[in-house]
Amino acid sequence: MSIIYVLIPLSVILMVFAIGFFFWAVKNDQFDDLDSPALDVLDDDEPASKTDEETPDRS
Amino acid sequence: MSTAAAAARAASPDACWHCGEPIPPGVDLHAEVQGEDRPMCCHGCQTVAQLIDRAGLDRYYDFRDALPERPEREPVGAETFLAWDRDAVYDHHAMRDCNGHYQLPLVLENVHCAACAWLIRRFVGSLPGVIDLQVDIADGRAQLLLDKDRTPLSEVAGRLASLGYRPHLDSPDASLDRDREQRREMLKALVVAGLGMMQVMSYALAGYIGAFQDIDPTSERFFQLISMVVAVPVALYSGRIFYRAAWRTLASGRMGMDVPVALAMLLALGSSIVITWLDAGETYFDSVVMFIFFLLLGRYAVLVARQKAGRLHSALARALPTQVRRLTPDGAELVSLVELASGDRVQITSGETVAADGRVLRGEAQVDEALLSGESIPRRRVPGDTVLAGSLVRDGQIEITVEQLGQGTALAGIVRLLDQARQFRPRLAQLADRIAGAFVAFVLTAAAISAIAWTFVDPAHALPVALAVLVVSCPCALALGTPVALASATRGMARLGVLIHRPDALEALPKISHLVFDKTGTLTRSDPELVETRLEAGLDADQARRLAGRLERVSRHPLASAFAPFDDGAPVEQAQAVASQGVQGRIDGVEYRLGRPAFVGEALEARPVEPGPGQWLALADGQQLLAWFRVELRLRDGAEDLIEQLHRDGKTLVLASGDRAANVQALAERLGIEHWHAEQSPADKLALVRSLQAEGHRVAMIGDGINDAPVLAGADVSMALAEGADIARTQADLVITGQGLQRLAAALALAPKVRRIIAENLAWALLYNLTALPFAAFGLIPPWAAAIGMSASSLLVVLNARRLGRS
Numbered sequence: 001m002s003i004i005y006v007l008i009p010l011s012v013i014l015m016v017f018a019i020g021f022f023f024w025a026v027k028n029d030q031f032d033d034l035d036s037p038a039l040d041v042l043d044d045d046e047p048a049s050k051t052d053e054e055t056p057d058r059s
Numbered sequence: 060m061s062t063a064a065a066a067a068r069a070a071s072p073d074a075c076w077h078c079g080e081p082i083p084p085g086v087d088l089h090a091e092v093q094g095e096d097r098p099m100c101c102h103g104c105q106t107v108a109q110l111i112d113r114a115g116l117d118r119y120y121d122f123r124d125a126l127p128e129r130p131e132r133e134p135v136g137a138e139t140f141l142a143w144d145r146d147a148v149y150d151h152h153a154m155r156d157c158n159g160h161y162q163l164p165l166v167l168e169n170v171h172c173a174a175c176a177w178l179i180r181r182f183v184g185s186l187p188g189v190i191d192l193q194v195d196i197a198d199g200r201a202q203l204l205l206d207k208d209r210t211p212l213s214e215v216a217g218r219l220a221s222l223g224y225r226p227h228l229d230s231p232d233a234s235l236d237r238d239r240e241q242r243r244e245m246l247k248a249l250v251v252a253g254l255g256m257m258q259v260m261s262y263a264l265a266g267y268i269g270a271f272q273d274i275d276p277t278s279e280r281f282f283q284l285i286s287m288v289v290a291v292p293v294a295l296y297s298g299r300i301f302y303r304a305a306w307r308t309l310a311s312g313r314m315g316m317d318v319p320v321a322l323a324m325l326l327a328l329g330s331s332i333v334i335t336w337l338d339a340g341e342t343y344f345d346s347v348v349m350f351i352f353f354l355l356l357g358r359y360a361v362l363v364a365r366q367k368a369g370r371l372h373s374a375l376a377r378a379l380p381t382q383v384r385r386l387t388p389d390g391a392e393l394v395s396l397v398e399l400a401s402g403d404r405v406q407i408t409s410g411e412t413v414a415a416d417g418r419v420l421r422g423e424a425q426v427d428e429a430l431l432s433g434e435s436i437p438r439r440r441v442p443g444d445t446v447l448a449g450s451l452v453r454d455g456q457i458e459i460t461v462e463q464l465g466q467g468t469a470l471a472g473i474v475r476l477l478d479q480a481r482q483f484r485p486r487l488a489q490l491a492d493r494i495a496g497a498f499v500a501f502v503l504t505a506a507a508i509s510a511i512a513w514t515f516v517d518p519a520h521a522l523p524v525a526l527a528v529l530v531v532s533c534p535c536a537l538a539l540g541t542p543v544a545l546a547s548a549t550r551g552m553a554r555l556g557v558l559i560h561r562p563d564a565l566e567a568l569p570k571i572s573h574l575v576f577d578k579t580g581t582l583t584r585s586d587p588e589l590v591e592t593r594l595e596a597g598l599d600a601d602q603a604r605r606l607a608g609r610l611e612r613v614s615r616h617p618l619a620s621a622f623a624p625f626d627d628g629a630p631v632e633q634a635q636a637v638a639s640q641g642v643q644g645r646i647d648g649v650e651y652r653l654g655r656p657a658f659v660g661e662a663l664e665a666r667p668v669e670p671g672p673g674q675w676l677a678l679a680d681g682q683q684l685l686a687w688f689r690v691e692l693r694l695r696d697g698a699e700d701l702i703e704q705l706h707r708d709g710k711t712l713v714l715a716s717g718d719r720a721a722n723v724q725a726l727a728e729r730l731g732i733e734h735w736h737a738e739q740s741p742a743d744k745l746a747l748v749r750s751l752q753a754e755g756h757r758v759a760m761i762g763d764g765i766n767d768a769p770v771l772a773g774a775d776v777s778m779a780l781a782e783g784a785d786i787a788r789t790q791a792d793l794v795i796t797g798q799g800l801q802r803l804a805a806a807l808a809l810a811p812k813v814r815r816i817i818a819e820n821l822a823w824a825l826l827y828n829l830t831a832l833p834f835a836a837f838g839l840i841p842p843w844a845a846a847i848g849m850s851a852s853s854l855l856v857v858l859n860a861r862r863l864g865r866s
Contacts, residue, residue, distance in 0.1 A: 004278070008262075008285055015254050015289075022250050026243050033195060038173065 075100035077108045079126040080799055081696045086624075093117045103130035107223050116181050123174035126556065130223035137217030142382030142395040143228070144211045151397040152228050156204070160190050163203045163212070166227040167219060170199040175224065183218050186210045200229070216381075228381075228395075245359050248297040252352035255293030256345075262286045263345040283342060287335050290344035291328065298324050298351045300358070314496040316535055319503055323529035324351065327842065330522055340519070343526065346842040350530055353850025357535065360543075360857045379448060379470075383407075383414045386458065401461050408456040412449065416463035419444050424455025498828070502532045509836040520838050527835040531845035532828050536852040540820030544860040548813040551863045556796045557806040564776045564792035566817065568810035571759040571776055573751050574705060575744070578716035578726060580763030581780055582800075583692040587621045591689035593670055603686040607678055610634065610642045610653045618676070621690045641676070651685075653678045694730075695780075696799035702730045704804055711756075715739045715747055744770040761803070762791070778803065809863075816863055820856045827852045 025031065073082050076090070076097035088099040090108040099105040107130050111119055142148070153161040170176065176194035179201070184192045188210025193202045205212060219226045262282045269279060301321045308315035324347055331342040385394045386404040396414055399405070404420065407413055413426070425437035428450040437453050440446055446459055449470040465471065510525035545566070549559045559565065576582055592600045608625030611618075614636040634644035641654010643662075652659045659677040660666030667684050669675040678686045705712055713734040716723045720737035727735035736747060744760075748770060751758045760774035763781070771777035771791045779791035780803075795803045831848060834840050840848070 005281065008281075012258065012285070012289060015258060019251055019254060023247060026247055029193075031243070031246060032239065033176070033193060 073098065075104050076120070077104035077127065078130075081801075092120065103223070106130070107221070110221060111178065111182075114182055116178055119174050119178045122172075122177060124172050127169055127175070127223060135217065135220035135225065137211075137213045139220065140213040140216035140226075140381055142213075142393045143216055144207075144213050145395055145398065147398040148212070148228065148395045149207065153205075159206075161203075161205045161207055161212075163205060164229045165201045165203055165216075165219075166229045167194070167199050167201055167224040168227075169224055170194060170196055172196060178222065179219065179224060182222060183215055186215060186218065189215060201226070242362060245300070245355065245362055248300060249352070249355040249359050251293055252297035252348060252355055255289055255297070256348045256352045258289045259286050259293075259345045259348045262289075280338065283335050283338075286342065286344040287332060290348050291332065294324060294328050294344075294347050294351060297355060298347075301351075301354070314499045316496075316499055316537075318499055319506070319529045319532075320354065320535075322503070323526055326522075326529070327526050341523075343523075343842055346526070346530075346846050349843060350846035350850070353846060354535070354853070357539065357850060357853035357857060360854075380412045380414050396465075399461055399464055401464060403461045404458055405461060406456065406458050407452050409452055409454055412451050413446050413459070415448050415459075415461045415465075416468045417446055417459035417461045419446060420458045420460055422455065422457040424457045425453045426457075427451040427453055498532075498537065502529065502832075505532070505832060505836060513838065523842055524836065524838045526842040527838075527840045527845040528832065530842060530849050531831045531835045531840055532849075535849065536824035536827065536856045537821065539853055540824055540856050540860075541817050543857050544813060544817045544820055544863060547860040547862075547864040548809070548816075551809065552793075552806055555805045555809070556802045558794040558796065559792070560794065561792040565810055565813045567757070567776050568759070568793075568807065569814050571710065571757045573711045573713060573756045573758045575713045575715050575748060575751070575758060575760045575770075575774070576732070577744075577760075577762040577770075578714060578718055578723060579692060581761055582695060582698050582714070582726065582730070584695055587618055587674075587690040588693050589621045589625075589688055590691045590693075591673075591687075593687040593689075595684045595686055597683075598685055600686075603678060604688075605629075606646065606651060606685075607653055607676075607688060609646060610644050610651055610678075613644070614642045618674075618690055622688075650681050651678065652680075659684070697801040697804065699730065701800045701804045702732065704807070706731070708807075713747070713751075715744045741770055745773045748773050778806075813863060816860060820859055823859075824852060824856060 074080065075082055076092060077099060080100050082088075082098055082100045086100060088102065088105050089096050090099050090105045090112065091097070092108055092112045097108065099108060111117060149155075149161055149163075153163040155161055167179070170179075173196060176196050179194050180192055183189060186209075188206040188208070189203065190206055191202075191204035195201070203215065205215065216226045262285055266274070266279060266282045268274075269282070298321070301317050301324065305315065305317040305321035308318060327343040327347045327350075331344050331347070334340055334342050379396060382393050382395055383399060384391045384406045385399065386406055391406060399415060405414065405417070407424075409424070419440050419442050421442060423439060423441045426440045426446055427437040428447060440457060445462075446457070447470065448463075448468040463469075506525045506528040509528050510521045513521040513524050545563075548565050552559050552565075589604070592603060594600060594603060598606070604622070604625040605627050608622045608627065609629055609631050611622040612626055612631065613634040619636075619642075629646070631644040631646055634642065636642045637654070637658065640658035641652060643650065643652045645651070650662075652662050654676055656667045656669060656675070656677050659679045662681060663679055663684065667677050667679075670687055671689075673689050673691060676688045676690065677684060678688065702712065711734070712732045713736070714723060714727045714730075714732045715736045716726075717739055718737060723735050723737040727733075736743070739747065748758050748760060752775070757775045759776040759778060760770050761778045761780075762771055763779060771779060776793070777791040778793040778795060780795045780800075793806060795806065827848075831840070831845075835845055
């Protein structure tokens with residue numbers, strides 16, 4: 001049973017890391033738009049790339 | 060594909076594929092989308108649909124779950140925004156980052172669903188200079204990160220406008236940042252509480268199981284200590300929202316629902332620390348953290364719903380033009396508003412909006428100040444007169460000296476007043492707050508009495524009972540019931556194409572007994588249509604209409620729009636519009652005139668006589684009269700159905716119009732409206748509404764928003780029909796977007812449901828609080844169960860209200 005004296009504090013430390021990571025994500029705008037990124041995966045085309053100079057006018 | 064997309068798609072086959080509006084009779088426009096020929100209701104929709112399809116972004120039509128507004132008739136391109144490329148705009152509106160890119164906030168019109176954001180990101184984001192573009196669909200704002208050397212801002216703006224999402228410059232807005240900060244703080248608190256709750260609950264569970272399995276005292280003590288180590292920081296961090304709110308209400312001498320909440324948390328936390336310190340029995344760490352988590356869950360849902368619904372777009376930015384023509388000794392130059400200074404000379408021509416308050420120096424024009432005064436008839440302005448920012452110049456050209464700018468203008472003052480008016484909380488929510496205040500005092504007394512009573516019966520139970528009473532009877536659900544329902548309904552209405560400026564109106568809507576309608580622009584369309592062509596000599600009907608279409612191209616008079624569909628784009632020489640008379644021009648060497656009979660008659664020997672009743676325009680060349688055109692305002696789509704629906708519901712309908720008696724009577728008879736009043740000025744209409752109210756009736760006014768501003772303000776509920784840029788200018792409680800009246804009918808049908816949900820919420824919250832209280836007082840509910848019960852009741856209220864958001 002004495003293993004819990006190691007594992008439980010370890011889990012608390014892990015939780016602190018998880019919270020830290022979450023705060024970092026919030027700070028970096030990861031939670032500001034939860035609606036539109038869901039549509040990106042439905043798109044088969046290449047994502048709009050900053051490197052290609054072509055206009056979206058394909059015709 | 061998805062059901063949402065299918066639902067958003069217009070149900071009937073004769074609806075416009077792009078905007079879902081019914082296609083007016085006689086319009087035969089198509090666009091190829093996804094390889095199929097789709098019907099379109101207007102050139103604006105056709106242009107946008109073709110643009111989307113050609114860019115390969117036609118999947119927008121699968122993704123969207125809300126219909127867009129009809130785009131403006133005349134396509135807006137980069138040239139409208141040329142002044143935005145000036146350095147002053149970047150200096151004033153943008154922030155420069157370390158890579159030399161500019162970060163700009165933009166306010167976009169008509170952004171409704173995630174598909175809009177997708178479309179914008181794909182279509183505009185592919186421009187080489189656009190480094191990043193984030194669209195916030197909740198409030199229609201976009202954050203643009205731009206490399207202006209590769210793509211100028213005007214091109215980005217033109218591209219947004221061509222899709223129907225017209226952009227407006229926005230100064231960095233403090234309230235917006237505050238909103239986001241608030242949302243982030245709440246989210247962080249919520250997640251910390253959630254993680255903490257899982258940990259503490261697992262320790263508590265270990266303790267409970269251990270109680271049956273002879274846990275050794277060292278382990279038990281360890282679980283208690285580790286619970287404290289986790290719970291105390293979590294409760295202090297996540298719960299601080301409640302402590303702060305409670306402190307603020309107490310400091311201002313009031314009772315709020317946060318007071319018992321905060322008290323229960325701190326009491327449970329403090330006593331648990333003491334108990335752990337003394338090693339003297341049961342602790343409540345798990346209950347405290349769980350309570351905080353569930354409360355935050357409810358609060359977060361409300362915060363998001365409210366922020367989504369209640370965003371007031373920067374009305375000031377939208378009412379003013381994107382660029383102005385400043386006159387300098389070297390000639391005219393296009394500059395942006397931020398460059399304008401007091402004392403500058405500015406030229407404004409027909410169809411443009413005045414950018415600043417000023418005095419007319421030269422020229423004269425008819426100026427429409429409907430936005431400011433509600434006066435729909437344009438006034439003549441001559442040198443020496445003042446003109447106000449936000450008013451529209453019709454027929455003429457003026458030069459003004461700028462006197463007041465930006466926040467100093469009369470318009471800014473009006474916007475400030477409106478903002479203040481909107482700060483008021485809904486009446487029912489205020490009532491609920493007052494009830495909650497009284498209820499809190501009652502709860503605190505009840506908790507104290509139960510605690511004292513229990514110290515005599517069984518002192519060990521005094522604390523848990525007091526905690527349970529405090530927690531179980533928290534009147535959160537009571538206070539949440541109304542605002543969350545109104546917020547949800549606002550979102551539901553927005554999906555129907557009805558924007559709500561004053562959520563209170565939703566609650567008042569079902570009680571309305573009288574509806575007063577304006578005629579022109581409300582029951583009828585505001586743009587006239589060509590209904591009859593009579594030929595006099597030499598031409599066939601098609602030729603005559605095409606000639607008229609070409610000639611009217613130069614005119615900005617409303618009547619000219621009736622001929623726009625027939626314009627084939629062929630050149631007209633020396634085309635000229637003569638204010639309120641007509642147009643003239645030379646086509647293929649022949650001089651033509653089109654307009655009022657008197658104007659056309661000047662070129663002929665005799666003034667031609669109209670062939671019948673109605674409004675007729677004559678077309679003539681130098682020698683003879685060629686044709687007559689009759690133009691008429693047509694009924695809006697859905698007008699008949701709406702009137703029928705209202706009659707069925709037992710409402711009294713009144714038609715009040717500034718038009719002549721014969722026209723008003725004809726329309727009233729046609730629609731079966733029993734009461735009508737003709738030749739009404741805005742003041743007369745207001746008096747009419749007031750007299751109905753004096754008789755004890757609840758009156759709703761339905762107008763076209765701008766001309767009827769004072770009447771709209773006087774009615775119990777005001778509704779306005781508006782399109783495009785007018786949406787932002789309208790001050791009605793409810794704004795119905797689009798061309799048809801079907802959306803108004805849908806809004807009227809939804810309103811009773813809102814009322815019912817509010818009543819359900821309040822009834823449920825009261826019932827729950829009153830029944831749970833005695834059980835808690837008699838010690839039948841442990842603190843952890845009280846926390847779950849209280850949170851569940853709040854969540855139930857939120858979920859019930861959410862039904863209104865779906866439509």
